[in-house]
Amino acid sequence: MCMIAGAARRNQSMKRDTDMDTTTIITRSSTSISIDGIDGFNLQADLLNNTKYAEVDFVFFNRVPKVGSQSLMELMARLGKINGFNHARNKGGAHETVLMNKQHQSDLLSDLLTRPKPHIYSQHIAYINFTRFHLPRPIYINLVRDPIDRIISWHYYIRARWYYRDMQAKLGDKAPAMPSDEFLDMDLDTCVRNKDRHCTFNQMQIKNEAGDHRRQTLFFCGMNQKLCMPFNSEMAMQKAKRTVESEYAVVGTWEDTNITLAVLEAYIPRYFRNAKVAYYLGKDRLSRVNRNNVTRIVSDETRLILRKNLTNEIEFYEFCKQRLYLQYAALSHGKGFGEDDYLLVPEQRNDYNEEEY
Numbered sequence: 500m501c502m503i504a505g506a507a508r509r510n511q512s513m514k515r516d517t518d519m520d521t522t523t524i525i526t527r528s529s530t531s532i533s534i535d536g537i538d539g540f541n542l543q544a545d546l547l548n549n550t551k552y553a554e555v556d557f558v559f560f561n562r563v564p565k566v567g568s569q570s571l572m573e574l575m576a577r578l579g580k581i582n583g584f585n586h587a588r589n590k591g592g593a594h595e596t597v598l599m600n601k602q603h604q605s606d607l608l609s610d611l612l613t614r615p616k617p618h619i620y621s622q623h624i625a626y627i628n629f630t631r632f633h634l635p636r637p638i639y640i641n642l643v644r645d646p647i648d649r650i651i652s653w654h655y656y657i658r659a660r661w662y663y664r665d666m667q668a669k670l671g672d673k674a675p676a677m678p679s680d681e682f683l684d685m686d687l688d689t690c691v692r693n694k695d696r697h698c699t700f701n702q703m704q705i706k707n708e709a710g711d712h713r714r715q716t717l718f719f720c721g722m723n724q725k726l727c728m729p730f731n732s733e734m735a736m737q738k739a740k741r742t743v744e745s746e747y748a749v750v751g752t753w754e755d756t757n758i759t760l761a762v763l764e765a766y767i768p769r770y771f772r773n774a775k776v777a778y779y780l781g782k783d784r785l786s787r788v789n790r791n792n793v794t795r796i797v798s799d800e801t802r803l804i805l806r807k808n809l810t811n812e813i814e815f816y817e818f819c820k821q822r823l824y825l826q827y828a829a830l831s832h833g834k835g836f837g838e839d840d841y842l843l844v845p846e847q848r849n850d851y852n853e854e855e856y
Contacts, residue, residue: 528781544765555616561622587621589622597623609634638767705729766826
């Protein structure tokens with residue numbers, strides 16, 4: 500298992516293999532990813548790719564909220580026309596059903612596996628173990644995002660008036676009512692400072708007023724509510740890590756757009772061949788899907804409070820980025836990519852916090 504030992508957010512992360520005395524440093528520069536201390540580390544793309552374990556020609560995208568999943572779905576819809584596969588998504592409703600009982604899980608999986616293949620299915624739902632139901636294993640993919648940015652994103656997303664108007668148009672009488680001006684106008688700094696019920700982060704709490712979108716690990720931990728629901732739980736985080744390592748073909752992030760596209764394209768070519776070209780040809784549209792301009796600058800003080808309350812969520816996120824970097828580096832057998840591979844040059848998205856997914 501790859502375990503995070505440092506902070507990758509500053510474009511550097513460390514990994515210590517428990518069977519070696521060597522510390523591997525993965526450094527992301529503006530033009531490449533390079534690996535130092537790689538002696539004895541078996542960095543082969545095939546060993547880092549779970550796609551080969553799939554038992555059915557089907558991709559399951561149990562998308563995490565507020566990570567840019569709508570942009571990926573738009574890209575997959577375009578790639579479906581190029582690569583010859585179908586893409587479908589859950590239509591959703593006023594409330595997402597992230598956790599299901601066994602019967603509902605079984606019914607959903609049975610339905611998905613009867614659909615024409617090859618295809619990709621997307622839904623806001625926690626990880627489901629297909630083999631537990633004696634069903635063939637799909638190709639699992641997902642995206643993650645910095646947990647602090649997700650909190651900020653969610654806070655302003657549910658305070659955007661256009662969001663409620665959009666829900667009204669889609670759901671009619673079943674749509675949530677427009678909240679009060681006091682709720683809509685509250686900035687995150689004030690919400691956290693006043694310890695508003697929507698902005699408290701009680702450790703190990705099962706439910707909260709703000710909903711469960713603060714739990715990124717939940718979507719990888721699985722359907723065990725007792726294990727996976729406690730907020731910022733170390734046990735949930737460790738279970739989520741194991742699931743990513745053993746089950747997921749790719750877990751990417753739009754914070755490393757080109758790296759994510761390169762890994763998807765190389766590790767799941769049946770579905771993501773030509774992903775880089777398709778993305779850049781439609782970048783203006785794809786990078787702005789479901790964008791929310793209703794956001795404000797968040798103070799360093801608030802960010803620090805969030806960081807202290809999201810320790811295990813942050814560790815999980817760093818772990819996923821570490822794994823993504825390893826997969827990317829393995830494509831060149833541990834050697835840095837050259838500057839001439841222009842589509843792979845990591846992109847600095849300074850406006851990322853302004854985008855809402």
